[in-house]
Amino acid sequence: MESKKFLLQEKDIPEAWYNVVADMPEKPAPMIHPGTKKPLTVEDLSPIFAEELARQELNETDRWIEIPDEVREMYRIWRPTPLVRAEGLEKLLDTPAHIYFKNESVSPVGSHKLNSAIPQAYFCKKQGITNVTTETGAGQWGAAMSLAAKHFGLELAVYMVKVSYHQKPYRRSIMQTYGAEVIASPSMSTRAGRKIITDHPNYQGSLGTAISEAVELATSTPNCRYVLGSVLNHVSLHQTVIGLEAEKQMEMAGEYPDIVIGCFGGGSNFSGISFPFIRHNFSGKRNTLFIAAEPESCPKLTRGVFHYDFGDEAGYTPLIPMLTLGHNFAPANIHAGGLRYHGAGSIVSKLKTSGLIDAVDIPQLESFEAATKFARAEGIIPAPESAHAIAAAIREAEKAKEEGKQKIILFNLSGHGLIDMAAYDRYFAGDLANYSVSQEEIEANVADLDKLI
Ligand SMILES: *Cc1c(COP(=O)(O)O)cnc(C)c1O
Numbered sequence: 001m002e003s004k005k006f007l008l009q010e011k012d013i014p015e016a017w018y019n020v021v022a023d024m025p026e027k028p029a030p031m032i033h034p035g036t037k038k039p040l041t042v043e044d045l046s047p048i049f050a051e052e053l054a055r056q057e058l059n060e061t062d063r064w065i066e067i068p069d070e071v072r073e074m075y076r077i078w079r080p081t082p083l084v085r086a087e088g089l090e091k092l093l094d095t096p097a098h099i100y101f102k103n104e105s106v107s108p109v110g111s112h113k114l115n116s117a118i119p120q121a122y123f124c125k126k127q128g129i130t131n132v133t134t135e136t137g138a139g140q141w142g143a144a145m146s147l148a149a150k151h152f153g154l155e156l157a158v159y160m161v162k163v164s165y166h167q168k169p170y171r172r173s174i175m176q177t178y179g180a181e182v183i184a185s186p187s188m189s190t191r192a193g194r195k196i197i198t199d200h201p202n203y204q205g206s207l208g209t210a211i212s213e214a215v216e217l218a219t220s221t222p223n224c225r226y227v228l229g230s231v232l233n234h235v236s237l238h239q240t241v242i243g244l245e246a247e248k249q250m251e252m253a254g255e256y257p258d259i260v261i262g263c264f265g266g267g268s269n270f271s272g273i274s275f276p277f278i279r280h281n282f283s284g285k286r287n288t289l290f291i292a293a294e295p296e297s298c299p300k301l302t303r304g305v306f307h308y309d310f311g312d313e314a315g316y317t318p319l320i321p322m323l324t325l326g327h328n329f330a331p332a333n334i335h336a337g338g339l340r341y342h343g344a345g346s347i348v349s350k351l352k353t354s355g356l357i358d359a360v361d362i363p364q365l366e367s368f369e370a371a372t373k374f375a376r377a378e379g380i381i382p383a384p385e386s387a388h389a390i391a392a393a394i395r396e397a398e399k400a401k402e403e404g405k406q407k408i409i410l411f412n413l414s415g416h417g418l419i420d421m422a423a424y425d426r427y428f429a430g431d432l433a434n435y436s437v438s439q440e441e442i443e444a445n446v447a448d449l450d451k452l453i
Contacts, residue, residue: 003084003085003086003087003088003378004084004085004087004253005082005083005084005085006082006083006084006085006249006250006252006253007080007082007249008080008245008248008249009080010076010079010080012080012245012248013072013075013076013079013080013241013245014067014240014241014244014245015066015067015072016064016065016066016067017064017065017067017237017238017240017241018063018064018237018240018243018244018275018276018279019056019059019062019063019064019065019237020236020240020271020275020278020279020347021059021060021233021347022059022060022061022062022063023063023279023282023283024282024347024350024351025282025354026350026354027060027350028321028346028347028349028350029321029346029350030321031318031319031320031321031346032308032318032319032321032453033318033319034310034315034318034319034452037453040058040318041058042054042055042058044318045057045058045318047219048215048218048219048225048226049225049226049227050120050123050124050126050127050129050225051123051127052123052126052127053119053120053123053124053227053234056233056234056237057232057233057234058233059233065237067119067241068119068122070122071118071119071122074118074148074151075115075118075241077107077108078106078107078108078114079241079245080245081102081103081104081106081107081242081245082102082103082106083100083101083102083103083245083246083249083250083252083253084100084101084102084103084378085098085099085100085253086099086100086101086374086377086378088377088378088379089373089374089377089378089394089397090397091377092373092376092377093394093397093398093401094401095397095398095400095401096400096401096404096405096406096407097396097397097400097401097405097406097407097408097409098255098406098407098408098409099393099397099409099411100250100253100255100257100408100409100410100411101378101393101410101411101412101413102242102243102245102246102249102273102410102411102412102413103380103413104242104269104412104413104414104415105380105382105383105386105413105414105415105416107144108147109140109143109144109147109174110140110143110383110415110416110418110419111140111143111144111383111414111415111416112239112242112268112269112272112412112414112415113140113141113143113144113145113229113268113415114144114147114148115238115239115241115242115272116144116229116234116235116238116239116268117141117144117145117147117148117149117227117229118148118151119238120132120145120148120227120234120235120238121145121148121149121151121152121154121227122148122152124152124154124225124227125152125153125154128223129154129223129224129225130154130155130223130224131154131155131156131157131221131223131224131225132145132149132154132155132156132157132218132224132225132226132227133156133157133158133159133214133215133217133218133221133224133225133226133227134156134157134158134159134214134226134227134228134229135158135159135160135161135185135207135210135211135213135214135228135229136158136159136160136161136164136171136175136210136229137160137161137164137207137210137265137337137338137340137341138164138168138171138336138337138338138383138384138385138420139160139164139168139171139172139174139175139337139419140171140229140338140383140385140415141229141230141338142158142160142171142175142180142182143171143174143175143178144229145158145180145227145229146158146174146175146177146178146179146180147178149178149179149180150178150179150180155181156179156180156181157180157181157183157214157217158175158180158181158182158183158214159183159184159185159187159210159211159213159214159217160172160175160182160183160184160185160210161185161204161205161206161207161209161210161337161340162184162185162186162203162204162205163204163205163333163337164205164337165182165184165185165205166184167333167335167337167422167423168337168419168420168422170419171419174419183213184205185205185209185210185213186203186205186209186210186213187213189213189217190212190213190216190217191216192209192212192213192216192313192314192316193209193212193213195314196209196313196314203330204333206313206329206330206331206340206341206342207266207340207341207342208310208311208312208313208327208328208329208341208342209312209313209314211228211311211312211313211316211317212312212313212314212315212316214226215312215316215317216314216316219316228311229266229268230265230266230267230268230341230345231266231267231268231311231320231341231343231344231345232311232345233345233346233347235266235268235345236267236268236271236272236275236345236347236348238272239268239269239271239272240271240272240275240276241272242269242272242273242412243260243272243273243274243275243276243277244276246273246276246277246410247276247277250410255408256286256288256408257277257288257408257409257410258288258289258407258408258409259288259289259290259291259393259396259407259408259409259410260273260274260277260288260289260290260291260410260411261273261290261291261292261293261389261392261393261396261409261410261411261412262274262291262292262293262389262411262412262414263292263293263294263336263339263385263386263387263388263389263392263412263414264292264293264294264301264339264344264348264359264388265294265338265339265340265341265385266341266343266344266345267292267344267345267347267348268345269412269414270292270348270412271345271347271348272412273410273411273412274290274357277290278290278351278356278357281356289358290351290356290357290358291357291358291359291360291392291396292344292348292352292357292358292359292360293359293360293361293362293388293389293391293392294339294359294360294361294362294388295331295334295336295339295340295361295362295363295364295367295388296361296362296363296364296434296435296436296437297331297332297334297340297364297434297435297436297437298325298329298331298332298334298339298340298341298342298437299325299361299437300322300323300324300325300341300342300343300344301323301344301348301352301359301361302359302360302361303325303361303437303439303442304322304323304324304325304343304344304442304446305323305324305446305449306321306322306323306324306349306353307321307322307324307446307449307450307452308320308321308322308449308452308453309322309324309326309327309342309343309449309452310327310452311327311343312327313327313328315327319452319453320343320345320346321346321349321350322343322344322345322346322349323343323344323348323349323352323353324342324343324344324446324449325342325343325437325442325445325446326342326442326445326446326448326449327342327343328342328445328448329342329445332435334364334384334435335364335384335420335423335426335432336364336367336383336384336385336387336388337384337385338383338385339385339388360392360395362388362391362392363434363436364432364433364434364435365427365432365433365434366391367384367387367388367390367391368384368387368423368424368427368432369391370387370390370391370393370394371384371386371387371390371417371424372424372427373390373394374387374390380413380416381416381417381418381421381424382413382415382416382417383414383415383416383417383420384417384420384423385414385415386412386413386414386415386416386417387417389411389412389413389414390411390413392411393409393411396409397409
């Protein structure tokens with residue numbers, strides 16, 4: 001393993017987040033209030049989210065949004081993160097491509113999620129909020145939010161998707177170590193949870209259901225707000241620290257990416273690595289290809305429809321213009337829990353439908369095969385989610401070999417998989433399968449969307 005690292009210093013931690021909407025040639029359609037059917041305002045969002053986060057969510061004009069000192073101070077625990085040239089993987093693949101990855105797995109919780117958890121907790125605290133609620137799939141967001149909430153003195157309740165609660169018990173322990181309360185979702189503690197348990201007693205949960213439960217608790221508890229780990233514009237905004245650092249580090253390496261890849265759940269890490277680079281496509285200076293890698297079992301970008309849809313299962317959130325499989329979509333119990341989400345955020349959906357970014361879907365077995373190759377070549381065991389980005393990078397590196405082209409590939413390693421070894425065990429035991437979704441299932445699931453608006 002001779003992989004080379006490109007390291008920045010603490011002073012290089014970005015001082016502002018990059019708001020891509022300000023530069024988009026066409027803006028995403030507005031989010032809509034489900035009651036009034038009018039475009040959403042900061043006032044509409046403020047009962048659910050901290051006000052500053054609501055303002056960021058709807059900000060279409062400010063290209064740069066200053067990162068508060070208290071947030072940068074906490075970023076210093078692990079940022080800037082390394083950019084690594086994956087020479088071990090290049091050798092293994094015998095490819096002329098140069099493969100780089102941004103290593104977001106070095107955060108204390110093992111993923112990129114802390115980049116947004118910290119500002120979300122900070123802006124809640126600054127407003128005098130005392131309690132926050134959230135959902136978590138594989139437990140990565142919940143873990144990040146637990147640490148951020150503890151740091152800023154907030155009480156946190158986390159609804160964790162039931163299948164992950166059982167598959168990933170150590171992420172529950174991590175959240176409890178940081179002092180959060182963790183509830184398996186669906187639960188009997190909310191109306192939304194009770195309804196789905198009554199209708200489907202064995203339902204193993206989804207992010208959509210867990211979001212409904214968390215929003216319901218937030219809106220029925222005094223001085224409480226809800227925080228979300230993906231999908232929304234302000235979450236993508238916070239994650240741009242990834243790409244802004246990577247841009248400087250690619251400069252240190254003396255190269256510029258031809259291809260930028262991120263795995264895709266709701267879009268936060270893909271946005272984080274991509275948006276700072278896509279601005280140079282908008283200005284006409286570059287022509288980078290952006291690839292979002294989603295699981296074959298949850299293919300909203302490659303096979304979903306573009307429509308207004310709810311962000312959650314029960315329909316408590318605003319209507320979001322998104323590529324979606326329908327908010328009732330129940331994805332297979334794949335081990336990349338963080339990618340089991342029915343829709344894509346409005347910015348990424350707009351970029352995809354405008355042909356400005358690309359997407360691929362990756363079968364579960366291919367993702368674990370890629371993860372194993374990467375671990376053996378680079379020493380880092382990737383999160384099952386991140387493995388989708390690695391698989392897409394390997395596909396591109398193999399294509400480069402066939403074409404005899406020296407492509408520069410950059411992907412985001414969104415997290416490590418050391419808490420996901422049960423999934424690796426099952427892969428090595430031959431217990432994992434691929435899950436593709438039939439066209440009929442997708443069509444049946446999106447058929448009701450026209451009734452929403
Ligand atoms: C949550 C998570 C994802 C998926 O979420 P996005 O918002 O699409 O980034 C990917 N990788 C890891 C490690 C995660 O924790």
